[in-house]
Amino acid sequence: MRKGIAFVLSAPSGAGKSTLIALLRKEFPALSYSISCTTRAPREGEVDGRDYHFLDHDTFLIRRDQNYFAEWAEVHGNFYGTPLAPCRAMQEKGLDLLFDIDVQGAAQLKLTMPEAHFVFILPPSLGELERRLRTRGTDTEEAILQRMQNARAELDESRWYDAIIVNDNLEKAYDELRATYLTATLAPALNPDLVKRIRGGL
Ligand code: 5GP
Numbered sequence: 001m002r003k004g005i006a007f008v009l010s011a012p013s014g015a016g017k018s019t020l021i022a023l024l025r026k027e028f029p030a031l032s033y034s035i036s037c038t039t040r041a042p043r044e045g046e047v048d049g050r051d052y053h054f055l056d057h058d059t060f061l062i063r064r065d066q067n068y069f070a071e072w073a074e075v076h077g078n079f080y081g082t083p084l085a086p087c088r089a090m091q092e093k094g095l096d097l098l099f100d101i102d103v104q105g106a107a108q109l110k111l112t113m114p115e116a117h118f119v120f121i122l123p124p125s126l127g128e129l130e131r132r133l134r135t136r137g138t139d140t141e142e143a144i145l146q147r148m149q150n151a152r153a154e155l156d157e158s159r160w161y162d163a164i165i166v167n168d169n170l171e172k173a174y175d176e177l178r179a180t181y182l183t184a185t186l187a188p189a190l191n192p193d194l195v196k197r198i199r200g201g202l
Contacts (some may be wrong), residue, residue, distance in 0.1 A: 001094050002094065002185070002190040002191040002194075003091070003094055003189075003190045003191070004090045004091065004093065004094045004095040004096045004097060004190075005096050005097075005115075005116070005117055005184050005185055005187075005190065006087070006090070006096075006097055006099060006109070006113050006115070006116035006117065007031070007096060007097070007098050007099070007116070007117050007119070007181055007184060008098075008099040008101060008106050008109060008116050008117065008118045008119065009021065009098065009099065009100050009101075009119050009120075009121060010100075010101060010102055010103050010106050010118070010119070010120050010121070010154070010157075010158075010161070011120065011121035011122065011167075012122075012123065012129055012147070012150065012151030012154050012155070013076075013133065013139075013147045013150075013151070014123065014129045014130075014132040014133040014136065014147065014151075015121045015122060015123045015129065015132075015167055016121065016123070016132070016167040016170065016173065017100065017121050018100075019170065020121060020165075020167065020170075020173060020174055020177050021033075021098065021100060023174050023177075024098070024174075024177060024178060024181065025098070027178065028096075028178075028181070030095070030096065031096045031097075031098050031181075032086070032090065032095050032096065032097050032098065033097075033098050033100075034082055034083070034086055034087070034097050034098060034099045034100075035049070035050070035051070035052060035053060035083070035086075036052055036053070036080050036081060036082055036083075036100070036101070037052065037053040037054075037055050037060060037063065037069070037079075037080070037081045037082075037083060038052045038053070038054060038055065038060075038078055038079065038080045038081075039054075039055055039056065039057050039060050039078045039079045039080075040052075040054075040076075040078035040080075041054070042054050043138055044138075053083075057079070060079045060081065061079075063081070064079075064081060067084070068081070068083060068084060069081035069082055069083060069084060070082045070083070070084040070087045070108075070109065070112065070113075071101065071104075071105040071106075071108035071109050071112070072105065072108075073101075073102055073104035073105045073108075075102045075104070075150070076143065076146050076147060076150060077146065080101070080102065080105065081105075082099060082101060082105065082109075087113070096185065099116075102154070103120075103154045103157040103158075106118055106157075106161075107157070107160075110160070115189070117162050117163075117180070117181075117184040118160075118161040118162045118163075119161060119162065119163045119164075119165060119177065119180055120157075120158040120161040120163070120164050120165070121164075121165050121166075121167055121173070121177075122155070122158065122164060122165070122166045122167065123166075123167060123168075124166055124167070124168035126148070126151060126152065128168075129148070129151055130144070130148055133147060133148070162180075162184075163176075163180045165177055165180070
C-alpha cells in the first residue's frame with residue numbers, strides 16, 4: 001500500500017477554490033478533508049464540525065499554545081489552524097488528506113511536511129476576483145477590501161508552490177487539479193516496495 005499524501009490548496013478568496021474542492025472530493029471520496037478550526041463566525045449554510053470547527057478566540061489561543069495545530073495563521077483578522085491529529089492519522093494509515101489553507105499556513109507546512117504537494121489556484125485577474133467577491137455577497141465592503149489587499153500579497157507567494165492553476169474556466173481548472181492530484185499520488189517515494197513486489201511477481 002502506498003503512503004498517503006498531503007495535498008495542500010491555497011487561493012485568494014473568490015478564486016473558486018471551494019467549488020474545485022467540492023468537485024475533487026466528490027470524485028475522490030477517499031480523499032479526507034482536514035477540517036480547520038477558526039475564530040470567524042459561521043457563514044450561512046456552514047456547519048460546525050463539517051466546514052470548520054468554530055471556536056471562540058480564547059479557546060483557539062489555548063489550543064494554539066498547547067501545540068494542537070500543525071500550523072496556524074491570522075487571515076483577514078481571524079485565526080485559522082489545522083489540527084495536528086488528523087495529519088498524524090493520515091501518515092499512519094496511508095490516507096490522502098486535503099488541506100485548504102492560506103499561504104502563511106502552507107509555508108509552515110512546507111517546513112514540517114516537505115513531502116506535501118502544494119497547489120495554488122489563481123483567478124484570471126484581480127478585477128475578476130473583486131467582481132466574484134461582490135457577486136458572492138457574503139462579505140462586507142471592509143472585508144472585500146481586506147481580501148483584495150491580501151490577494152495582492154498572496155500572488156507573490158505562488159512562486160514556491162508545486163503547481164499553479166488559473167481558474168478562468170471551471171472545467172479546465174478542474175481537469176488540471178485532478179491531474180495534479182493523481183500525479184502527486186504516483187510519486188515513487190510513496191510506494192517504496194512497489195518495484196520489489198513487481199520483481200517478485202507477487
Ligand atoms: P474563509 O474564511 O473564506 O473560509 O477562509 C479564509 C482563508 O483562510 C482561506 O484562504 C483559507 O484557505 C484559509 N484557511 C482556512 N483554514 C485554514 C487553516 O487551517 N490554516 C490556515 N493557515 N488558513 C486557513
